[in-house]
Amino acid sequence: MYEIFEQLLSERGVTPYRVAKETGITTATLTSWKQGKYTPKPEKLQKIADYFHVSLDYLMGKNSSLTTCPDCGFTYDPSYPEDIETHIEQHTAWEKAVKEFGEIYSDGVKCEQIKAENRKISHDLSLPLEERCEAQIRVLRCLFSRSLVANSYSLDHVPFDTYVAMMLNNPSYRKNNLEDDLLQALIDKYGTASGMNSGTIYHIPNKSKAISTKDKRDIKRDLDRIMEQLSNQEYGPAAYDGEELSPEAAELFRDELEIALKRLKLINKEKYNPHKNKK
Ligand SMILES: [Zn+2]
Numbered sequence: 001m002y003e004i005f006e007q008l009l010s011e012r013g014v015t016p017y018r019v020a021k022e023t024g025i026t027t028a029t030l031t032s033w034k035q036g037k038y039t040p041k042p043e044k045l046q047k048i049a050d051y052f053h054v055s056l057d058y059l060m061g062k063n064s065s066l067t068t069c070p071d072c073g074f075t076y077d078p079s080y081p082e083d084i085e086t087h088i089e090q091h092t093a094w095e096k097a098v099k100e101f102g103e104i105y106s107d108g109v110k111c112e113q114i115k116a117e118n119r120k121i122s123h124d125l126s127l128p129l130e131e132r133c134e135a136q137i138r139v140l141r142c143l144f145s146r147s148l149v150a151n152s153y154s155l156d157h158v159p160f161d162t163y164v165a166m167m168l169n170n171p172s173y174r175k176n177n178l179e180d181d182l183l184q185a186l187i188d189k190y191g192t193a194s195g196m197n198s199g200t201i202y203h204i205p206n207k208s209k210a211i212s213t214k215d216k217r218d219i220k221r222d223l224d225r226i227m228e229q230l231s232n233q234e235y236g237p238a239a240y241d242g243e244e245l246s247p248e249a250a251e252l253f254r255d256e257l258e259i260a261l262k263r264l265k266l267i268n269k270e271k272y273n274p275h276k277n278k279k
């Protein structure tokens with residue numbers, strides 16, 4: 001465990017003394033930890049973990065485990081600080097989306113359950129039409145939720161009523177799901193709209209397509225990796241444009257690189273989006 005602590009010290013370029021000072025843990029505690037005489041109490045270890053922005057599990061050398069947020073449904077590895085950051089972003093996006101779009105079934109498993117139950121009710125012809133209709137609307141809420149998740153809770157997603165109107169015009173949905181009376185009742189309520197010709201995921205038009213949370217995470221990882229290779233100086237001092245890279249210049253270079261990577265993401269999106277020429 002102390003090895004992980006030492007690894008963190010060298011990675012972040014801090015001394016044990018500094019950690020002791022800022023966490024209120026005595027250097028004596030750290031020393032006896034190093035000598036294997038004594039392991040700091042969990043509260044103290046937590047302070048150290050917080051200091052480095054890693055999880056307690058990570059500090060204790062336990063294998064990382066994925067967790068899923070019960071609210072936003074995001075699955076991530078809490079032992080990676082960048083995953084925690086990504087979750088905060090995703091969680092904030094989820095909160096805004098709930099305000100904008102109403103109830104969202106973010107938990108994929110729960111969503112599938114609700115969908116299956118309600119699909120059954122909606123096809124039960126012994127029940128009154130109104131009840132079947134309500135159940136089908138809940139099925140559509142589930143599909144809508146999956147569509148929002150697939151779009152990283154983008155506020156550019158169409159609202160629920162529009163989504164339903166689009167689905168009611170979507171041949172693949174109509175064929176598989178609905179009896180005539182049910183379809184008519186839903187059309188009376190929501191109308192129909194074009195914009196989705198297949199599937200259940202709404203594709204946000206290109207012009208408003210932005211860099212997703214996942215893209216941001218990928219970019220950050222690429223950036224960190226490239227900058228680390230640069231500062232490793234394995235092949236001599238890092239240089240850019242023929243100039244040796246000072247820390248300030250490296251920072252500028254990082255900013256430029258970040259912009260370039262973001263642009264590249266958007267270009268690739270354009271290139272690989274099969275819907276780009278369809279309207
Ligand atoms: Zn969350």
